[in-house]
Amino acid sequence: MIGYVASESPKSQAVSKLLQKLNFINILEEDNPRVNLLIVVGGDGFMLRVLHNYVIEKNENISVYGINTGNVGFLMNQPEEDIMHCIKHAVSTQLILLKMEATDINNKKYYYKAINEVHIFRQTNQIVEISVIINGKLKIEKLRGDGIILSTPVGSPAYNFAAGGPVVPLDSNLLALTSINSYYPKYWNGALISNNTVVELDIHDVENRPAIVVSDYKELHNISHIKIAKDQQSTITILFDKEYPLDARILDRQFA
Numbered sequence: 001m002i003g004y005v006a007s008e009s010p011k012s013q014a015v016s017k018l019l020q021k022l023n024f025i026n027i028l029e030e031d032n033p034r035v036n037l038l039i040v041v042g043g044d045g046f047m048l049r050v051l052h053n054y055v056i057e058k059n060e061n062i063s064v065y066g067i068n069t070g071n072v073g074f075l076m077n078q079p080e081e082d083i084m085h086c087i088k089h090a091v092s093t094q095l096i097l098l099k100m101e102a103t104d105i106n107n108k109k110y111y112y113k114a115i116n117e118v119h120i121f122r123q124t125n126q127i128v129e130i131s132v133i134i135n136g137k138l139k140i141e142k143l144r145g146d147g148i149i150l151s152t153p154v155g156s157p158a159y160n161f162a163a164g165g166p167v168v169p170l171d172s173n174l175l176a177l178t179s180i181n182s183y184y185p186k187y188w189n190g191a192l193i194s195n196n197t198v199v200e201l202d203i204h205d206v207e208n209r210p211a212i213v214v215s216d217y218k219e220l221h222n223i224s225h226i227k228i229a230k231d232q233q234s235t236i237t238i239l240f241d242k243e244y245p246l247d248a249r250i251l252d253r254q255f256a
Helices: 012-022 046-056 083-088 156-162 246-251
Strands: 002-006 035-044 064-066 091-104 109-114 117-122 128-134 139-143 145-149 173-179 190-194 199-203 211-215 218-221 221-241
Touching: 002 012, 002 156, 012 035, 035 046, 035 083, 035 218, 046 064, 046 221, 064 083, 064 246, 083 211, 091 117, 091 218, 091 246, 109 117, 109 211, 109 218, 117 128, 117 156, 117 221, 128 145, 139 145, 139 173, 145 156, 156 173, 156 246
Parallel strands: 002 035, 035 064, 064 221
Antiparallel strands: 091 109, 091 221, 117 145, 117 211, 128 139, 128 199, 145 173, 173 190, 199 221, 211 218
């Protein structure tokens, strides 16, 4: 059974009408729809939200095919007339997830998963001070700057790349840990680490140097400690047109 969901933009709604004619199920109009393939019509931001709301949070074991009606469309495919042909010949790609445990200043814990990245960023004109702990060992006592990003390969060409971090090949089994405008340590811009690494980040003096913690698009405030690791239990499956699969897109971004 094939379902679909479309953003509210005029372009997305035009594609939605075509999918409706193919007798696909609009999952927004059904109670507990059961589908094994979900078509997402929109841009990358809409795709991320759908993946979280309908795949990750509901623990659905389904494949997702994106049709781009947004701007960049890194996770999407370009609209084609013969949608079924594209889906039939698409390349299935499994993406890892990051799982984050965040603790606030009142010792309350929050649990989120991320497809692209987890990042910390200052909330005021004051820089943040962050301790970086890798597999239980303190590596940087106090990183001083605007913040830090931990990115998966699929997320590495996004905010991580804009912050000066490396684009990470899809099959590398690596994560990118990238500082954001740090001035101490003086020459440290980041590191490439195994995706089996456990990363802990302590945020110092939260009351005077507040920071925002973001897992993909979900924001947390007043956080003093986060622990991030690869989710060993879950992956998500996205389909990409065989003419331009995800690994080729990531490779191209390394030369952009």
